[in-house]
Amino acid sequence: MFSTVLSACITGIDSNLVCVEADVSNGMPMFEMVGYLSGEVKEAKERVRAAIRNSGISMPPKRITVNLSPADLRKAGSLFDLPIAAALLAALDIIDKENLKETLIVGELSLNGEIRPVKGVLPMAMAVDSYQCRRFVLPKANAKEAAVINGIEVIGVETLKEFIQFMKNQIQIDKEAINIEEIFFNYTNEFKIDFSEVNGQILAKRAIEIASAGLHNILLIGPPGSGKTMLAKRIPTILPPISIPESLEITKICSISGNLNQEFPLISNRPFRNPHHTITKTALIGGSAAIKPGEVSLSHRGVLFLDELPEFNRAVLESIRQPLEDRAVNISRATASYRFPSDFMLVAAMNPCACGYYPDLNKCHCSENQVQRYLNRISGPLLDRIDLCVELGQMKYEEMLPRNENESSKVIQERVIKAHKIQERRYQKSDIFFNSDLTGTQIAKYCKLSKEIQKYIETVFDKMDISARVYHRILKVARTIADLEGAENIEKIHISEAICFKTLDKKYWKR
Amino acid sequence: MTEEESWFWICSIQGLYRNKIKNLIQYYHSPKNVYSMSDSQIKKISLLTEKEKNSIIVSKHPGELKIKFDKLKEANIEFISCMSSKFPRKLAEIPDAPCCLYVKGKIPEEKPSVAIIGARNCSNYGKEIAIEYAKELAANGVQIISGLARGIDSYGHEGALTANGQTFAVLGCGVNICYPKENYPLYVNILKSGGVISEYPMNTQPRSMLFPERNRIISGLADIIIVVEARHRSGSLITSDLALEQGKDIFAVPGRITDSLSSGCNRLISQGAAIVNSPKEIMDELGVKYVQNKKLLKKCNNLLERKENMVYSCLDLQPKSLEEILSNVDLKNSEIMVTLVDLELKGLIKETSKNYYVRINIENHK
Numbered sequence: 001m002f003s004t005v006l007s008a009c010i011t012g013i014d015s016n017l018v019c020v021e022a023d024v025s026n027g028m029p030m031f032e033m034v035g036y037l038s039g040e041v042k043e044a045k046e047r048v049r050a051a052i053r054n055s056g057i058s059m060p061p062k063r064i065t066v067n068l069s070p071a072d073l074r075k076a077g078s079l080f081d082l083p084i085a086a087a088l089l090a091a092l093d094i095i096d097k098e099n100l101k102e103t104l105i106v107g108e109l110s111l112n113g114e115i116r117p118v119k120g121v122l123p124m125a126m127a128v129d130s131y132q133c134r135r136f137v138l139p140k141a142n143a144k145e146a147a148v149i150n151g152i153e154v155i156g157v158e159t160l161k162e163f164i165q166f167m168k169n170q171i172q173i174d175k176e177a178i179n180i181e182e183i184f185f186n187y188t189n190e191f192k193i194d195f196s197e198v199n200g201q202i203l204a205k206r207a208i209e210i211a212s213a214g215l216h217n218i219l220l221i222g223p224p225g226s227g228k229t230m231l232a233k234r235i236p237t238i239l240p241p242i243s244i245p246e247s248l249e250i251t252k253i254c255s256i257s258g259n260l261n262q263e264f265p266l267i268s269n270r271p272f273r274n275p276h277h278t279i280t281k282t283a284l285i286g287g288s289a290a291i292k293p294g295e296v297s298l299s300h301r302g303v304l305f306l307d308e309l310p311e312f313n314r315a316v317l318e319s320i321r322q323p324l325e326d327r328a329v330n331i332s333r334a335t336a337s338y339r340f341p342s343d344f345m346l347v348a349a350m351n352p353c354a355c356g357y358y359p360d361l362n363k364c365h366c367s368e369n370q371v372q373r374y375l376n377r378i379s380g381p382l383l384d385r386i387d388l389c390v391e392l393g394q395m396k397y398e399e400m401l402p403r404n405e406n407e408s409s410k411v412i413q414e415r416v417i418k419a420h421k422i423q424e425r426r427y428q429k430s431d432i433f434f435n436s437d438l439t440g441t442q443i444a445k446y447c448k449l450s451k452e453i454q455k456y457i458e459t460v461f462d463k464m465d466i467s468a469r470v471y472h473r474i475l476k477v478a479r480t481i482a483d484l485e486g487a488e489n490i491e492k493i494h495i496s497e498a499i500c501f502k503t504l505d506k507k508y509w510k511r
Numbered sequence: 512m513t514e515e516e517s518w519f520w521i522c523s524i525q526g527l528y529r530n531k532i533k534n535l536i537q538y539y540h541s542p543k544n545v546y547s548m549s550d551s552q553i554k555k556i557s558l559l560t561e562k563e564k565n566s567i568i569v570s571k572h573p574g575e576l577k578i579k580f581d582k583l584k585e586a587n588i589e590f591i592s593c594m595s596s597k598f599p600r601k602l603a604e605i606p607d608a609p610c611c612l613y614v615k616g617k618i619p620e621e622k623p624s625v626a627i628i629g630a631r632n633c634s635n636y637g638k639e640i641a642i643e644y645a646k647e648l649a650a651n652g653v654q655i656i657s658g659l660a661r662g663i664d665s666y667g668h669e670g671a672l673t674a675n676g677q678t679f680a681v682l683g684c685g686v687n688i689c690y691p692k693e694n695y696p697l698y699v700n701i702l703k704s705g706g707v708i709s710e711y712p713m714n715t716q717p718r719s720m721l722f723p724e725r726n727r728i729i730s731g732l733a734d735i736i737i738v739v740e741a742r743h744r745s746g747s748l749i750t751s752d753l754a755l756e757q758g759k760d761i762f763a764v765p766g767r768i769t770d771s772l773s774s775g776c777n778r779l780i781s782q783g784a785a786i787v788n789s790p791k792e793i794m795d796e797l798g799v800k801y802v803q804n805k806k807l808l809k810k811c812n813n814l815l816e817r818k819e820n821m822v823y824s825c826l827d828l829q830p831k832s833l834e835e836i837l838s839n840v841d842l843k844n845s846e847i848m849v850t851l852v853d854l855e856l857k858g859l860i861k862e863t864s865k866n867y868y869v870r871i872n873i874e875n876h877k
Contacts, residue, residue, distance in 0.1 A: 202834065202844070203834045203837060221865055359863070361632070361634045367631065367661070391833070460852070495852075
């Protein structure tokens with residue numbers, strides 16, 4: 001008596017088809033499981049046995065063998081409980097084998113037969129079609145998440161008993177259906193925070209607007225309590241709202257890492273990730289035994305905020321250079337290599353020195369060396385990937401009183417969207433999307449300068465002793481400033497503003 | 512053995528300190544006399560400890576002295592004892608004068624000298640003042656004395672060097688050691704026209720206890736001491752106390768009463784120090800005729816356009832943040848930024864740290 005059930009597991013960001021086979025034969029009563037299983041999958045047999053018994057079915061004393069194929073793929077996670085139970089019940093002829101055809105099954109079992117939610121349902125739902133399935137049976141709690149995908153029959157089940165009855169055609173379960181548009185547009189832009197809450201810091205707000213308009217990485221420098229975190233948290237509120245395809249990409253990553261809200265299965269806002277500076281390389285980039293996406297992927301299409309940048313472990317910081325460049329991370333392990341998307345905007349914040357008050361010599365007693373040493377914790381190559389840099393001053397009391405004249409996120413967002421549209425049009429025929437992606441040759445093509453401006457920037461180059469890298473960054477940022485204004489050509493005012501926001505060169509910190 | 516050699520011998524005995532040497536000389540009149548004593552006679556000197564007696568006996572080992580002397584010559588270091596005619600008279604007069612000096616380069620001449628001292632961790636204001644005054648004074652032939660430390664000291668030396676003047680550094684370590692290391696280029700430049708001086712033998716490592724001692728030499732070599740910036744409790748205040756004991760004049764650069772870096776200077780003024788007002792007043796005090804050197808003055812740009820003037824007049828020698836400038840100047844933000852970059856290109860202002868701007872030239876300031 002043999003049966004097969006289709007199931008899936010997550011490898012990296014995509015799902016893989018797994019066949020769960022069960023064989024029940026005469027012999028010594030035992031329960032054997034094979035197929036390159038991780039610990040939690042091996043434990044499934046105890047859960048399955050108890051859940052079946054507690055659903056009112058007695059297991060015959062037979063020799064039971066369960067195989068998960070392909071045998072060379074490592075199977076991890078708790079989602080094989082339900083398919084194993086299903087395969088077993090089919091092999092025991094309790095449920096109809098015909099009913100299991102073209103059905104993908106996942107779910108975790110509790111000992112009393114309840115079916116618990118699992119991670120990574122969305123990528124599986126996306127792949128249901130390619131497995132030649134039409135039905136997806138999964139825990140009720142995950143049903144909405146899978147229902148985001150059109151054209152498949154999503155059946156959410158709550159208990160093993162219900163599942164058995166459904167498979168025996170004793171009961172009908174309505175397929176889960178949701179209206180994506182409705183969910184998506186009802187919850188988009190539901191931010192609880194707004195830029196109008198930030199008083200003062202005109203300069204920093206301006207820099208953030210420019211950074212958002214061209215998706216430039218930005219560094220905020222300022223004493224403790226000057227509002228760096230407050231500003232950074234509000235950046236997603238001025239970025240353009242996400243589209244449904246973008247949302248699916250983000251939701252997919254969230255689904256794998258299991259931090260999806262079950263009521264609103266589609267992420268409708270840009271992510272904002274704020275990892276603590278003690279974060280490890282694996283947590284930031286992704287990896288670990290089960291290959292999970294890291295913070296760089298969780299902030300895909302959103303903002304990755306690194307507060308107290310010099311406090312991060314240097315090796316950890318260096319590891320984000322490649323994702324910043326490629327907009328994706330490749331994680332290679334002995335078993336396989338995975339690619340996670342990581343297209344994020346980096347917002348970093350730091351104090352100007354170890355005590356935090358540097359140019360104010362009444363408060364700061366750090367010596368020149370100490371300031372230098374503090375700055376040196378951030379490597380040059382990382383700084384090279386940050387286009388804008390702005391200093392935040394200490395807040396004065398008058399500035400902290402609530403005011404009404406501050407611009408709201410909506411007003412700023414409109415300008416940012418306009419700049420994004422201009423860039424979209426300009427880069428239609430190229431492989432890039434934003435000014436921040438411009439390479440050296442592309443800068444020459446898209447940042448055309450008049451004779452007069454060329455002369456101006458030449459003087460700047462000579463007098464201010466800037467490097468070629470900084471020069472390119474100034475041009476990229478100037479292009480964005482011009483786009484914000486709707487200007488066709490880069491003018492002197494755009495260049496000079498970009499110069500004011502140029503990233504710090506080590507020498508500017510010398511007194 | 513010459514008189515000078517015998518002084519070198521006694522000064523380079525390890526563990527024999529200044530006051531002991533002075534006591535010995537008072538008693539035996541010359542180091543030569545000590546040298547010619549037999550071991551048993553030395554053992555009988557009651558004012559020395561056993562350890563000191565032993566190191567005197569050991570140092571008398573023939574050949575030892577010659578090796579030390581050769582090493583000195585090799586490193587181009589000159590030894591000047593307090594009995595030598597080269598020994599600066601000003602220094603000989605101070606209480607607790609050093610027994611000898613080790614000199615690399617030149618020794619200050621008998622002409623007006625000014626010491627410029629102040630905080631290591633100085634502000635931009637202190638830096639500009641130190642450079643400017645050292646420059647003006649040095650251009651008029653005044654020798655600038657300081658300690659090669661970070662901050663004000665090095666800016667004092669730097670200012671004098673830009674005016675092609677003479678400047679001297681008094682170290683708290685052997686003259687062949689450059690401390691702090693990052694001042695090595697300055698150390699080399701000082702040697703070109705001036706000199707590096709110390710009372711400690713070559714290869715003496717810098718130690719914190721030696722620095723207050725060397726301060727008395729800085730003030731001893733100078734006629735006037737200018738304290739540029741000092742915090743409430745600072746080494747510069749120790750130097751000015753020593754200078755007062757030596758009967759030197761103290762000038763202090765006043766600062767805003769809210770700046771902790773100026774609190775020491777302001778206190779000195781309230782205790783009766785003179786106020787630094789212009790290089791001319793200091794020159795008058797020294798009795799030197801002051802000639803304003805036109806070449807040293809940066810071209811003062813009287814012809815700033817209106818916007819530039821608006822932004823420029825908002826700045827001073829204290830770093831001001833861009834945020835502050837934006838709120839103080841009544842122009843559009845983008846215009847202010849254009850103007851700031853223009854002013855920076857003209858060399859009138861500079862960015863000291865991210866988004867903080869200061870004026871550069873002190874003369875424009877007046």
